[in-house]
Amino acid sequence: MSRRLRLLFTALALAALLWLLFAAAERALALAQRFLALPAWLQWTLGGVLAVFAAAALTVLWWLLRPRRRRRPVTAPDRGSLEQRIGQLRERGADTGALAMELGELDRRRASARIYVALFGEISTGKSSLIRALVPHAQLASDVRGGTTRDVAHYDGTLPDGRPVVLADVPGSRESGGEARETLAREEALRAHAVVYLCAGDLSRGQVDELRWLADFGKPLLLVLNKADQWSSIELESLLNRLRQHSRGIASTVLAISAGGSERYQRHLADGSTESVERRRQPAIGTLLQALDRVTAVGAEGLEGLRENAVLAGLHQRTGSLEAQTRAAEAERIVRKYARRAIVGAMAAVAPGSDLVIQGVLATGLTRALAELYGVKVSDVQIDDFVQQARLTLRTGSSIVLAVAGNALKAFPGLGTLGGGVLHAFAYALIFDSMGRALAASLAERQALDQDDAGARLKELLADAGSSRLRQLATLTIDAVRERNDPPTGP
Ligand SMILES: Nc1nc2c(ncn2[C@@H]2O[C@H](COP(=O)(O)OP(=O)(O)OP(=O)(O)O)[C@@H](O)[C@H]2O)c(=O)[nH]1
Ligand SMILES: [Mg+2]
Known part of the structure; x- marks a missing residue:
């Protein structure tokens, strides 16, 4: 369409709009005059009806636009009834070994009185690298094959205030064909007192869903943007803002770190040959350590209720599917x-x-x-x-x-x-x-x-x-x- 034609259409549209406005104003004035000519009792009745309509419209508008309240944590059935259901399943010949072990692990961790933190996130977001940065002398378990974590492994670390913490490295989620490993990761996240959710950029729809699922258990949830070294400070700030928007009412804290990890590069030697060298990047995880200190300040005992609720809720679901x-x-x-x-x-x-x-x-x-x-x-x-x-x-x-x-x-x-x-x-x-x-x-x-x-x-x-x-x-x-x-x- 040519520019002139567009201008003509715009002018016509504006004229039509103006005409409509005038017509509406004229109609409103006529209505007002007729309203004023009515007897007083009819004026009050009509006014009352109009006020009720206006109030109803405002209420509907408020209801649609009201800020969403934080969802309440998932409620789990009590332990007694769960044990009873598991017992019935066992009697019917079902394999309830894994469910019984989960209950045993629940008690074992409570008795240990230690704080458990699980790292969680999509594959290659840097969970294992973060473990290396948090526990520098940790021997990463032999189940890390080809850089990808296949199983859950635990490492003893220390928080800045000196309290011991057990860190869980878990397989990455949302790997195609990795559903069984993802289940392992989710179960471990439920067993922890707090969860660190790692991402390496803006969140996808799937990641937001995953975060919501974790948040529904009500435990402290830290959304951590890793590989901060890859962004300029302006990019980092806008990414963090987007993450805050995505996780409003979901994550307790949003922050950025560099877990470090390592990179390979080719070094040229004096004799003209080259060799491949692995170099560790310098980690920068101070903000995360402080945040962990803060969210676990109430101690293992203080967080145990939410942890137990999450484990029992998970067990409820697993028992349900076995049933x-x-x-x-x-x-x-x-x-x-x-x-x-x-x-x-x-x-x-x-x-x-x-x-x-x-x-x-x-x-x-x-x-x-x-x-x-x-x-x-x-x-x-x-x-x-x-x-x-x-x-x-x-x-x-x-x-x-x-x-x-x-x-x-x-x-x-x-x-x-x-x-x-x-x-x-x-x-x-x-x-x-x-x-x-x-x-x-x-x-x-x-x-x-x-x-x-x-x-x-x-x-x-x-x-x-x-x-x-x-x-x-x-x-x-x-x-x-x-x-x-x-x-x-x-x-
Ligand atoms: N640039 C940069 N790269 C990082 C950082 N942290 C980790 N990486 C790299 O990211 C890749 C994946 O790191 P991993 O620690 O294996 O990731 P993961 O989340 O444990 O992966 P899965 O076990 O497969 O889920 C590696 O190549 C790391 O070197 C970081 O802070 N900056
Ligand atoms: Mg890993």
């Missing part, structure tokens, strides 16, 4: 058991329609067993309703089920050799497997028998002809039918 895993495995066993019974029932049905009776009883049993596993109370009426609804779904979807079963018969030749009735039996295996999986997933997510949700999942699963699932069901059918035709003889 879900154990339950899912148990649900799978139940579903298999009922699918197998359904196969046998289908083969055994002699009178027409008698299979429906058998399968109805089995469907009720499956629903009850799964509801009990997920601790969901269901009435007989609810179960009947669900089974009824599943039947309807199956009636309308029977052609899909038969098509999937027919394809399976072709894909798994072992099935075909079993003779007549096997298509029917396999179809029931598919139905019960789908119904069980749909119910288990719905119960786990909703903690209730939600017919609509379970029904929708059932429809989806009935049409899911995933080959590994069908192979499993084919094997199940072959085994069940063979066993029925040829029962194993006792010893």
Whole structure:
């Protein structure tokens, strides 16, 4: 667009705006005149209504723009109830070793009365270099391979005021494929009294999320910009300002350091050859030491409550996922058991329609067993309703089920050799497997028998002809039918 045209448009827009303003002013004046001409009682009523509207609008505006309050630390369940849940898991055969060890470590650290500080941050932000600077004589553990920390290691250091401190070097977070190591790092951060979060530049979205996660536990959190030597003082100041903005209400302190680290360079020798030399950069970590002194001034005992809360919150989450895993495995066993019974029932049905009776009883049993596993109370009426609804779904979807079963018969030749009735039996295996999986997933997510949700999942699963699932069901059918035709003889 040419400059003239743009000017013309701007002038037109301005004229339109002016005209609108005049019109609005004129309208306002007319309204004011009419308002003044009203009787006094109507003036007061209208004025009152307008005032209420204005107050409501101001309240909404304030609510939208109000400064956000600091979030309260994550609350953890009490230790007794956690121990009870872990005990129940152990009784159900789950591997609870790691959870028990975490509780043991919680007690061990409390008894040691020492201050624990964990370094945390993305890979290569300089955590191990900072350990070297804080504990110059530390022998960095042999698990540091190729410069990347693979495991958690502890070092004994001293704070400027002479108090001993245990520093934890942890693997860097957000490394692709390093999820297991990141979990190690996060668990160690929870076990510490204070966390130093290292970064080497402005924070990415992921880093801010990580910081928030740490801050939610309410422990002292220091956001430390490392490699300060790489920036000019003006750049450093603006970086620190940005970090302060990003971490407002999250980090206790924001500061910059140089952990040092080392660099390689080529040295030219007198004979014309070159050699590669490693040189340590001079660390500058005074501000961090002072900040550590300050945030840990209340001592290990003073920070123990928050530390314990963080460890228990982490344990709560880990116990929860082990519970879900154990339950899912148990649900799978139940579903298999009922699918197998359904196969046998289908083969055994002699009178027409008698299979429906058998399968109805089995469907009720499956629903009850799964509801009990997920601790969901269901009435007989609810179960009947669900089974009824599943039947309807199956009636309308029977052609899909038969098509999937027919394809399976072709894909798994072992099935075909079993003779007549096997298509029917396999179809029931598919139905019960789908119904069980749909119910288990719905119960786990909703903690209730939600017919609509379970029904929708059932429809989806009935049409899911995933080959590994069908192979499993084919094997199940072959085994069940063979066993029925040829029962194993006792010893
Ligand atoms: N310029 C500069 N480089 C540094 C500084 N601190 C560390 N480095 C360099 O940063 C790189 C990574 O340092 P590490 O200490 O191994 O980093 P890390 O966070 O332990 O890395 P991971 O264990 O992989 O997570 C090394 O090349 C260090 O020399 C610093 O203060 N300034
Ligand atoms: Mg490291």
